[in-house]
Amino acid sequence: MTALNPRQKAAHVIISLGADVASGIFKHLKEDDIEKVTYEITRQDVVMPRLSEQVVEEFYGLCVAQKVYLEGGVSYAKNVLEKAFGVQQGTALLDRVTKTMRTKAFEFIRKADYKNLMNMIINEHPQTIALILSYARADQASAIISELPMEVGLDVIERIAKMDRTSPGIIRQVEHILESRFAAVEAVDLLDVGGINYIAEIINNIDRGKEKMIFDELNIRDPKLSEEIRKRMFVFED
Template sequence: MAATRAIATRSGNSDSDSEMTNYSDGPMMLDSMTGPQRAAVILLILGEDHGRVIWQEFDDEEIRIITRAMAELGTVDADQVEKLMLDFVGRLSSAGAITGSFDRTISLLEKILPTDQVALIMEEIRGPAGRNMWQKLGNIDAVVLANFLKNEYPQTIAVILSRIRPDHSANVLRNLPNELSIEVVGRMLRMEAVQKEALDHIENTLRTEFVSTLTQTRRRDPHEMMAEIFNGFDRQTEMRFLAALDATNQESAERIRALMFTFEDLGKLDSAGLQTMMRQVDKDTLARALKGANEEMRAFFLGAMSQRAAKVLQDDMQGLGPLRLKEVDEAQMKMVTLAKDLAEKGEIIISKGNAEDELVY
């Protein structure tokens, strides 16, 4: 099926109305056949029973192209049909196992398509997941999408929001300016069937002006990425790398330190967040984490417990005996990870300073 699809799409000019030739006046030669015409011959030979599973693999546009080629095919002599089938089977048998990759795909496309077109296609693949443009939009943050759409015509916004998931449309509407969102709702209520040409135009605009540049516009500060990596280091490794950075690029080292979320930052939890954390954390993990913590952090957590519970925890810490620094680091990292998970769920708010420095995960 993949080979038939490849033959069907191999010719770049197969979809052009002006370049499609009607060969009904004479027999067609194999060398002059376009990809869709070759596919049409194969599908005619396979017939209804054997060809059904192949037809089901095509999308609407591919079916339109191949059926038109089939309708205008005309006569193909038996010897040309035989050559075509031998060529087709030869391609299948000689292909063997294949491996697809991002780099191989780019290399292949650059030999067939213009460089800028290849870049656009591959950038879209790198972007938000989804099989088509509307699914991709459904995976884009509602605030980002609303900020892009707020400069579009209300009718265009209405068409776009009518094509994506209702819950995502609701979030986008919530982030549009009030008057604009009301206008869009009205347009959506009055909307009739949208012509395919209009949808294609909107889809192409979104692809070239928005989705294809989304990766660049949302590119993260490399210091944020390195801070997350440093958060995963044990203490000795972290200190080694930061000391090396201090010697070569002190500004970067300071920025990474400021962006890192550490065990000590848990001391900035508010009372409600601390209680939520205490209910969720494993008691053995807490004991190991506090065993190697400074007195301020110990007092912070013990102060959130009843006297009896605090006494039990202190006894547990005493009973652990000497711990390796690695064990303490692992326990403290578990608590940091738990805090981030709770923050992502909206159950706590974590910060690295004053209220303006709140971290959103």
């Protein structure tokens, strides 16, 4: 396919859908996005049928990928997409959708003051705290982990470091509950999930005294994990 930027691809899809459908789509777009897409549409003097067909096929694939991902989770989506589009294209579609969904999930907590966030999650199970902090900003997560009881903080650190993929259904459920709690609080300050790199960045922002205590305990509980986190921390510092 000829290299097209996202706005050019959007223009091809809009043209292919026709004026009636396009007008309905425009109602859901921001003014700035409408202007950009409209500009690209006006530049399409000649629409190449094969190119438009390829763009629409890609768009359709992404729509299907997002639908099955949200309805059935990662494993189900992977199975459906690979059967529908083949292993290579199915995997690529799933990767694009999961990255997009990650940036959207828990967006409201990244705008919150860490103290408000901590008050909301302090009594949750460590696995739930780990999931939420995996979507928080690193400075928020660092501040919260620093103020958690040592045993709970270590448990959360381990769970974030070992976290891989979580069911979209569980993420939506936790996100909905947490967002409802924030909605009830008046003083909210309106801004890779988990893994070794992320927890290394978090601990890099924790004061050295607390950091030493964390590693002293982590060396006892999981020496290999402790060493791996230390290695990644040096990378971030460099």
